Amino acid sequence: MSNRSKGWGIAVAACVGLWLVQNGSQDVTPPVPSAAQAFAAGPSVHTDAAADPLPPSAPVRLRIPETDVDTPMTRLGLAADGSLDVPPEGDRNLAGWYGDGIAPGAKGTAIVAGHVDNAQGPAVFYTLGALKKGHRIEVDRQDGRTAVFTVDAVEVYANEDFPDKKVYGETDRAEIRVITCGGGFSKKNGYQGNVVAYGHLIGVR
Amino acid sequence: MTGSTARAPPEDPMRTLARLFTGTALTVAAIGAFAAPAAYADNENDRENNNDHSFQSLEIYPASASPGTHVTVNTLACGKHGHGVGDANSLGAGEFQLEPSTHKEVVVGQFRVPEHVKAGTYGISVACDNGKTARGDLTVKHRNPSGHVQTGVGGSIGPDSTQVTAGAAVLAAAAVGGVWLLRRRASGAQGH
Numbered sequence: 001m002s003n004r005s006k007g008w009g010i011a012v013a014a015c016v017g018l019w020l021v022q023n024g025s026q027d028v029t030p031p032v033p034s035a036a037q038a039f040a041a042g043p044s045v046h047t048d049a050a051a052d053p054l055p056p057s058a059p060v061r062l063r064i065p066e067t068d069v070d071t072p073m074t075r076l077g078l079a080a081d082g083s084l085d086v087p088p089e090g091d092r093n094l095a096g097w098y099g100d101g102i103a104p105g106a107k108g109t110a111i112v113a114g115h116v117d118n119a120q121g122p123a124v125f126y127t128l129g130a131l132k133k134g135h136r137i138e139v140d141r142q143d144g145r146t147a148v149f150t151v152d153a154v155e156v157y158a159n160e161d162f163p164d165k166k167v168y169g170e171t172d173r174a175e176i177r178v179i180t181c182g183g184g185f186s187k188k189n190g191y192q193g194n195v196v197a198y199g200h201l202i203g204v205r
Numbered sequence: 206m207t208g209s210t211a212r213a214p215p216e217d218p219m220r221t222l223a224r225l226f227t228g229t230a231l232t233v234a235a236i237g238a239f240a241a242p243a244a245y246a247d248n249e250n251d252r253e254n255n256n257d258h259s260f261q262s263l264e265i266y267p268a269s270a271s272p273g274t275h276v277t278v279n280t281l282a283c284g285k286h287g288h289g290v291g292d293a294n295s296l297g298a299g300e301f302q303l304e305p306s307t308h309k310e311v312v313v314g315q316f317r318v319p320e321h322v323k324a325g326t327y328g329i330s331v332a333c334d335n336g337k338t339a340r341g342d343l344t345v346k347h348r349n350p351s352g353h354v355q356t357g358v359g360g361s362i363g364p365d366s367t368q369v370t371a372g373a374a375v376l377a378a379a380a381v382g383g384v385w386l387l388r389r390r391a392s393g394a395q396g397h
Contacts, residue, residue: 006386013379020372024365030357056323084350089358100272100347102324113354117361126361159353168349181357194353 030116030182031129033154033195043133048150048202053107053174057143062095062104062112062178066135067127073139075099076113084113084179092123095178104139105147105201109168109175116180116191125180129154129195137176137199149176149199156183158193167196174201263331263341264311271348272320278303278341279311283333287312295327296345303331318345 035041059073076085076096087096095114102108115123137149157163167177176199183193261282270276280303283289289303293316303314314331324347331339 003386003390006382010379010382010386013375013382017372017374017376017379020368020375022372024368024370024372026364027362028365029362078348078350081352082348082350083352084354086354086356098350100324101349108324109349111350113356116357117359119358119360122361123357125356157353162353164349164351168351179354179356181354185359185362187359190355190359191357194356 029185030122030126030195032182033129033131033156037132037154039153039155039198043152047152050173051148051201051203053201054105054141054145054147054204055143056103056106057141057145058099059097059104059110059112059139059141059147061140063138063140064127064131064135065138066132067130069124069127071095071114071124073097073112084111086113086115089115089118092118092120095124103141104149104176105141105145105174105204107172107174109171109177110139111168111177111179113179116182116195125178125195128178128180128197129156129182131197137178137197138205139176146205147174147176147201148203148205150202152198152200154195154197156193156195158183159191162194175199176201260330261337261339263329263339265329265341265343268342269344269346270318271346272318272322275315275317276343277313277315278329278331279306279309279313280331280333280339281311282331282335282337282339283312284335285310287333287335289314289331289333289339291316291329291331293327293329293343295329296322296343298322303333318343 058075061070061072063070071093072095074087074094074096076087076098077100079085084098085096087094092115095112097104098111102110104110104112114125116126116128117123131151131154133151133153135151137151139147139149141147167179178197178199180195181191181193182195183191185191261280263278263280263282266277278291280289283303286305288305289312291301291303291314293299293301297319298316301314301316303312305311306313312333322345324345326342326344329341329343333339
């Protein structure tokens, strides 16, 4: 190899190094669901038929295999303003479910929430915005059964336009909502919205 | 009935209501106060006799209620001047009294849906003093949450330190390579 080509190699390496440093210095934000994952973009390619709802039983663990989520579940109530309480912030791998509402797998809308991050870094639902239609959400229940849901849509809403009825409303099937923060971040106001994954029960193990 | 409900403390109006109507003097006073004129008594009795063989309907309002809210029940089963005892034990709300209503041919009672009752459908029954029974269903629904959740503080947002480190390493290697190349050139030039 000539000195000239060695010189070129070093120049290219220097450029790559500069690009890595420059690009890596920009803020990385949690994944945001694409428009293709919204209900408006049409149903999932494989829309699995809804399974018969199970009797109520508290959830103990939730898994999303595609994004390596595997978390214990805690019971959540309502805050004084009527919003859903959230799991303790210190625990980065802990999701919660609305314990006075529908249990995952039972008929109706089961509500699950978890942090996208805490002060230390990414938390249990950091990757929620990367979920896609047809991905699986599995919930182990106290009765020993595992409720398997398929993702119908992943949508993002501004805090002030949160669609209560769509997210929390009743349904005749066994459905699930998984909610976390997302949709843009400002240092002053924090996260400006919520990411919501919608799913329905397709099987029981 | 409405007057006694208004006086009851919000945390346990049902018990207060029951106490009001089981207490002797108050019961007499209340029944006296609520007793309507007996003008329609004959019609009422005819209607009751037609339905004698089965449970009569119990109107429950609202038919679907959240924990902590009050539910009013009324029925024609007990007759115009009747009295009944309601059974809401299915959802842990105990018994409640039904007294004649001021304007209608019904008896009315009220109970409170306990805070910790699970969502579901619960049977409510009323046993009238005249021996008849009325039944109805109450659906307990929990209030849904409202609004967005607060599930992040931004601690995951920041530069990609892995990428920055890798970039710095590549830059350093390029610098070392550059120095080495320049030196070799310099020594090569000296050699000639």
